[in-house]
Amino acid sequence: MDFLKFNAQKCSLCGICVEKCPFGALTMEDDGIKVSENCRMCGICVRQCPEEAIKFEQRAKEFDKSQWKDFLIYVEQEQGDIHPVTYELIGEARKMAEKAGYKVNCVIVGGEGTRKNAQKLLPYGTDKVYVYEHPGFEGLKADCYTDAVADCIAATKPSSVLIGATAFGRSMAPRLATRFHTGLTADCTTLDIKPNTDMVQIRPAFGGNIMAQIGITKSRPQFATVRYRVMDRAKKVEHPAGKIIECPVSDAMAYSKIKILSSEVIQKQKSLEEEEIIVVAGRGARNENGVRLCQELADVLGGQLAFTRPMVEDGFGDTAHQIGLSGRTVRPKLIITCGVSGAIQFTSCMNGSEYIVAVNTDPDAQIFKTANYCLVDDLFQIVPKLTEMLKKRKEDDEDGVSL
Numbered sequence: 001m002d003f004l005k006f007n008a009q010k011c012s013l014c015g016i017c018v019e020k021c022p023f024g025a026l027t028m029e030d031d032g033i034k035v036s037e038n039c040r041m042c043g044i045c046v047r048q049c050p051e052e053a054i055k056f057e058q059r060a061k062e063f064d065k066s067q068w069k070d071f072l073i074y075v076e077q078e079q080g081d082i083h084p085v086t087y088e089l090i091g092e093a094r095k096m097a098e099k100a101g102y103k104v105n106c107v108i109v110g111g112e113g114t115r116k117n118a119q120k121l122l123p124y125g126t127d128k129v130y131v132y133e134h135p136g137f138e139g140l141k142a143d144c145y146t147d148a149v150a151d152c153i154a155a156t157k158p159s160s161v162l163i164g165a166t167a168f169g170r171s172m173a174p175r176l177a178t179r180f181h182t183g184l185t186a187d188c189t190t191l192d193i194k195p196n197t198d199m200v201q202i203r204p205a206f207g208g209n210i211m212a213q214i215g216i217t218k219s220r221p222q223f224a225t226v227r228y229r230v231m232d233r234a235k236k237v238e239h240p241a242g243k244i245i246e247c248p249v250s251d252a253m254a255y256s257k258i259k260i261l262s263s264e265v266i267q268k269q270k271s272l273e274e275e276e277i278i279v280v281a282g283r284g285a286r287n288e289n290g291v292r293l294c295q296e297l298a299d300v301l302g303g304q305l306a307f308t309r310p311m312v313e314d315g316f317g318d319t320a321h322q323i324g325l326s327g328r329t330v331r332p333k334l335i336i337t338c339g340v341s342g343a344i345q346f347t348s349c350m351n352g353s354e355y356i357v358a359v360n361t362d363p364d365a366q367i368f369k370t371a372n373y374c375l376v377d378d379l380f381q382i383v384p385k386l387t388e389m390l391k392k393r394k395e396d397d398e399d400g401v402s403l
């Protein structure tokens with residue numbers, strides 16, 4: 001293990017590191033401590049050594065990038081189906097693959113039904129879908145899933161691995177990046193590829209005040225996570241020519257230290273990300289009355305009410321309904337913002353919406369730079385009028401409100 005260095009002059013061969021290593025990766029040999037491939041870089045030995053004789057050395061070695069080719073998409077399964085972020089990752093990877101002359105492959109891990117789900121990926125222009133199916137993979141278990149995806153990466157040597165920034169993806173991606181001693185850029189909003197195959201990974205940084213361009217230039221694979229609803233969904237291809245590759249899974253690979261004692265399916269509600277019509281109550285909505293007016297507008301449109309961060313902090317809504325950098329990213333057909341100033345931390349997570357209508361009393365409000373329709377008015381006046389108008393139209397029109 002090149003990244004863990006022992007200082008022979010300081011080491012007293014006390015054996016504490018061997019004893020404390022939870023992965024049994026250290027052994028005492030005649031010529032000192034040896035580190036095996038089981039090392040997970042957890043750092044416990046570094047912290048426990050009384051002589052401070054162990055160090056991480058994060059120096060990248062000379063690396064032959066040409067040995068690493070193509071894109072690999074990690075396919076997450078959610079309640080027996082493929083998570084929709086997968087199709088967005090495939091869409092983005094296909095655009096970059098065309099520039100680099102790469103292929104787009106997928107890896108899917110899970111229990112019964114995984115093979116069947118793998119078939120659904122072929123119409124989207126994927127080349128190979130590597131399937132790891134085993135009863136031990138039943139339920140999402142980050143430790144053994146990491147082993148399976150790492151096995152696929154070691155065998156196929158992809159240049160880049162794209163993972164959805166879901167709760168599970170956020171748990172697995174750093175485990176994989178550590179395993180391969182390479183870089184991971186979380187929550188990318190734009191991806192591109194240079195002629196030398198380095199990905200340009202763009203994401204907001206410093207509270208959204210800058211858009212940082214991040215490159216993983218000295219190692220492979222390049223790991224990136226992308227939130228759901230940020231990228232365009234892949235379109236189906238006319239003549240799919242991909243293949244399913246079944247990968248052998250040993251019991252050891254499917255063994256997990258995570259034991260699922262019980263699980264409960266929570267009635268799936270439409271998430272904010274999936275919503276087509278959203279009304280947002282910003283700080284201009286001020287109080288219960290303002291929020292009620294926005295809720296009524298959302299109801300008559302058949303959509304959901306969402307909030308800016310200050311409104312969530314003031315207890316008007318929950319974080320699942322907060323739009324922005326520290327909340328959700330949305331791309332509905334229609335979004336109506338009421339009393340929202342248009343800070344970058346908010347707009348960067350909704351500016352992909354099809355139609356943006358903004359209501360604000362301040363004609364110079366930032367939100368008007370993002371909006372398609374700008375209403376300079378008091379929301380307490382205009383929102384109830386709009387709701388009334390839509391209600392009346394709905395009553396008159398048996399087909400309901402047409403957008």
Ligand SMILES: Cc1cc2nc3c(=O)[nH]c(=O)nc-3n(C[C@H](O)[C@H](O)[C@H](O)COP(=O)(O)OP(=O)(O)OC[C@H]3O[C@@H](n4cnc5c(N)ncnc54)[C@H](O)[C@@H]3O)c2cc1C
Pocket residue numbers: 206207208281282283284285307308309310311322323324325326327328338339340341342343344345346359360361362365377378379380
């Ligand atoms: C690291 C970081 C992460 C962040 N994450 C998020 C995030 O996820 N989501 C988020 O929303 N913010 C986030 N923020 C906060 C963000 O910078 C803004 O402070 C916030 O978006 C402002 O919310 P607002 O527009 O509701 O309030 P304000 O900025 O106070 O704007 C209120 C607006 O309402 C208008 N107004 C007032 N009265 C009326 C009326 N009667 N009718 C019509 N208009 C009226 C005003 O003209 C004003 O433009 C984050 C900030 C940081 C630093």
